[in-house]
Amino acid sequence: MRIGKVIGLIVLGAISAGVLYGIALVGSSWESGRERQISLDPFYTPPNPIPAELGTVIRTEPLGITVDGGTAERILYVSERPDGTRAVSGGMIFIPTLPAPAEGRPVVAWEHGTLGMGAACVPSRSTSPIGDMTTFISPMLKQGWVVVATDYVGLGTPGPNQYLIAQSEVRDVVNAVRAARNIPQAEASNRYVTFGHSQGGHASIWTGHLGSEFAPELELVGVAAAAPALNLSDIASAQWDTAVGWVIGSDLIESWPTYYLELPVDAVLTTAGRDASQRLAAECIKESGLEALVREKLGQQIFAFDPLTNMQWRDAMLAQTPPPMPVDMPVFIAQGTTDEVVLPWPNSIIQKEWCDAGSTISMLWMGDVNHEDAAHVSGPAAVDWIAGRFAGRPAGRSCDVPPPVAPVNPAQPSAS
Numbered sequence: 283m284r285i286g287k288v289i290g291l292i293v294l295g296a297i298s299a300g301v302l303y304g305i306a307l308v309g310s311s312w313e314s315g316r317e318r319q320i321s322l323d324p325f326y327t328p329p330n331p332i333p334a335e336l337g338t339v340i341r342t343e344p345l346g347i348t349v350d351g352g353t354a355e356r357i358l359y360v361s362e363r364p365d366g367t368r369a370v371s372g373g374m375i376f377i378p379t380l381p382a383p384a385e386g387r388p389v390v391a392w393e394h395g396t397l398g399m400g401a402a403c404v405p406s407r408s409t410s411p412i413g414d415m416t417t418f419i420s421p422m423l424k425q426g427w428v429v430v431a432t433d434y435v436g437l438g439t440p441g442p443n444q445y446l447i448a449q450s451e452v453r454d455v456v457n458a459v460r461a462a463r464n465i466p467q468a469e470a471s472n473r474y475v476t477f478g479h480s481q482g483g484h485a486s487i488w489t490g491h492l493g494s495e496f497a498p499e500l501e502l503v504g505v506a507a508a509a510p511a512l513n514l515s516d517i518a519s520a521q522w523d524t525a526v527g528w529v530i531g532s533d534l535i536e537s538w539p540t541y542y543l544e545l546p547v548d549a550v551l552t553t554a555g556r557d558a559s560q561r562l563a564a565e566c567i568k569e570s571g572l573e574a575l576v577r578e579k580l581g582q583q584i585f586a587f588d589p590l591t592n593m594q595w596r597d598a599m600l601a602q603t604p605p606p607m608p609v610d611m612p613v614f615i616a617q618g619t620t621d622e623v624v625l626p627w628p629n630s631i632i633q634k635e636w637c638d639a640g641s642t643i644s645m646l647w648m649g650d651v652n653h654e655d656a657a658h659v660s661g662p663a664a665v666d667w668i669a670g671r672f673a674g675r676p677a678g679r680s681c682d683v684p685p686p687v688a689p690v691n692p693a694q695p696s697a698s
Contacts, residue, residue: 315402315409318402318409319401319402319407322401322407323401325341325343325356325358325372326358326370326372326401326407326438326439328340328358328369328370328439328440331368332360332368332369332370333360333368334360334368335360336360336361336362336368336457336460337359337360337457337458337459337460337461337463337464338359338360338461338464339357339358339359339461339464339465340358340359340360340370341357341358342355342356342357342358342375342465343355343356344356345374345406345411347411347412349376349412349419349420349423350420350423350424351378351379351380351420351421351423351424352376352377352378352379352420352423353376353377353379354374354375354376354411354412355374355375355376355377356372356373356374356406357372357373357374357375357406357430357461357465358370358371358372358373358439359371359373359457359458359460359461359464360457360461361432361435361453361454361457361458362453362457363435363444363450363453364444364447364449364450364453364541369435369436369439369440370435370439370440371432371433371434371435371437371439371454371457371458372404372406372407372433372437372438372439373406373430373431373432373433373458373461374405374406374411374412374430374431375428375429375430375431375461375462375465375468376419376422376423376428376429376430376431377423377428377465377467377468378423378424378425378426378427378428379423380423380424380426382426382469383426385471386469386470386471386472387426387427387428387468387469387470387471388426388427388428388470388471388473388474388475388672389427389428389429389430389459389462389463389470389471389473389474389475390422390427390428390429390430390474390475390476390477390668391429391430391431391432391455391456391458391459391474391475391476391477391486391489392415392429392430392431392476392477392478392482393431393432393451393455393476393477393478393479393481393482393483393485393486394414394431394433394478394479394481394482395414395478395479395480395481395482395483395509395657396445396480396481396529396530396533396567397437397566397567398533398563398564398565398566398567398569398570399436399437399441399443399445399533399536399537399563399564399565400564400565400566401437401438402566403437403438403565403566403567404433404434404437404438405431405433406431406433406438407433407438414479414657414658415429415431415657415661416658416661417657417658417659417661417662418477418657418661418662418664418665421661421662421665422665422668425665425669425672427668427672428462428468428469428470430458430459430461430462431458432454432455432457432458434450434451434454434485435450435453435454436537442536442537442540443537444537444538444540444541445481445533445534445536445537445538446481446484446511446514446533446534446537446538446602447537447538447541447602448484448485448488448491448492448602448604449492449541450541451481451484451485451488451489452485452488452489452491452492452493452496453496454485455476455485455486455489455493456489456493456496456497456500457497459474459497459500460497460500472499472500472501473500473501473503473672474500474501474502474503475502475503475504475505475506475668475671475672476489476490476493476502476504476505476506477505477506477507477508477664477668478506478507478508478510479507479508479509479510479656479657480508480509480510480511480623480624480653480656481511482507482510483507483508483509483510483511483512483615483624484507484510484511484512484602484604486505486506486507486510487505487507487510487512487604487607487613487615488604489502489505490502490505490604490607490608490611490613491604491605491607491608502611503612503671503672504611504612504613504614504667504668504671504677505607505611505612505613505614506613506614506615506616506664506667506668507613507614507615507616508615508616508617508656508657508659508660508661508664509616509617509618509621509623509624509629509653509656509657510615510624510629511624512603512604512628512629512632513603513628513629513631513632514599514600514602514603515590515596515599515600515603516625516627516628516631516691517624517625517628518588518589518590518599519588519590519691520625520628520691520693521623521625522583522584522585522587522588522589522590523583523585523588524578525571525574525575525577525578526574526622526623527574527583527584527585528555528558528562528570528573528574528577528578528583528584529562529567529570529571529574531555531559531584531585532558532559532560532562532563532570532584533563535547535551535555535559535560535563535584536559536560536563537563538598542594542598544594545594545595545598546592546594546595549586549592550585550586550587550589550592550595551584551585551586552582552583552584552585552586554577554582554583554584555583555584555585555586558573558577558584559584562574606635606636606638606639606640606641607636607641607642607643608641609640609641609642610642611642612642612644612671612677613636613641613642613643613644614643614644614646614663614664614667614668615629615632615633615643615644615645615646616645616646616647616648616656616659616660616663616664617629617630617645617646617647617648617656618647618648618649618650618651618652618653618655618656618659619647619648619649619650619651619686619687620649620650620651620652621651621652621653621656622652622653623653624653626647626687627687627688627689627690627691627692630685630687630688630689631689631690633645633681633685633689634685634689637679637681641679642677642678642679643679643680643681644667644677644678644679644680645680645683645685646660646663646680647685647686647687648660649686
């Protein structure tokens with residue numbers, strides 16, 4: 283064996299050992315919180331039968347944190363699956379201390395990003411429930427807005443969770459707004475805006491298309507997203523053989539066949555992928571991410587090939603990619619230029635296509651901002667944009683400003 287190869291194996295072993303040590307530490311931390319999750323289980327247990335009225339608030343309790351400008355509560359409310367079956371979702375509601383106006387308080391529906399499918403991962407059950415919300419939750423409350431945040435059905439409550447399935451996500455969003463309106467002290471109006479990060483950006487943007495269909499009594503005045511997973515086909519084709527592919531792919535493998543019943547699973551997975559996907563999906567993002575990095579270093583892939591080469595997977599990805607937003611639905615999208623999860627160029631394509639279609643899109647490009655920080659960095663700008671929507675001001679378009687990232691896949695050779 284060549285000395286270079288020996289050194290390479292030693293380095294790889296050291297990296298893997300370090301990451302595995304990190305996994306052990308995270309696992310230990312999770313175990314230390316096991317009793318907390320057991321103590322929370324009764325709150326998240328649905329009644330039998332589940333109430334038929336969507337948005338029914340089953341129970342609330344203090345969230346146990348202090349938020350400047352308002353109060354915070356954990357909620358359990360009635361939502362539904364795409365087939366109409368009633369289900370429950372956990373979530374959070376933040377109510378301003380400012381007096382409500384006569385017409386009621388506007389509502390911001392926040393949608394979190396990919397966190398893992400384990401009960402301890404979801405915001406309302408975690409020890410850091412406002413992790414992604416720190417730069418904007420208090421400013422929103424000080425504006426007098428109610429903020430309601432869904433966990434999504436099947437995360438911390440009985441499943442399945444239908445990850446990145448718009449027909450599920452949007453129902454959870456609008457039913458969270460209904461739940462806010464059913465809490466008397468919230469004094470919430472029927473006017474709302476959505477704001478989400480990553481997966482939550484997908485949910486937020488899709489609400490702009492489906493919200494009025496699922497909840498016609500609510501008035502949606504704008505949708506906002508930070509690093510949204512929109513251009514699913516391009517993202518998947520670029521990430522299927524990476525560590526990101528392991529994390530996102532595990533969630534897709536465990537959830538999409540519950541909606542697309544004929545979707546092939548084993549045929550697109552490696553042996554390692556078949557063995558690990560269910561366990562990885564049940565872990566929180568830090569655990570699954572660390573293991574994914576080790577597997578990437580070892581040359582392992584969850585998918586045997588680009589799943590987009592399978593027509594059923596391709597069709598599903600295209601169906602879950604939102605079309606351009608109608609001109610009368612203002613949209614705000616923030617994207618970091620150094621995002622290595624939701625890569626910037628697929629959302630540059632979205633900007634071009636939606637501008638060409640006439641969408642009222644305001645695009646914020648954030649230099650040197652990664653995926654994890656996208657919501658934090660864009661939060662203050664999102665608050666300003668949302669304030670304009672609630673005030674009834676005309677929404678601007680940024681289509682005359684070219685994106686800093688070309689709307690093409692940099693891995694593909696350009697046509698000469």
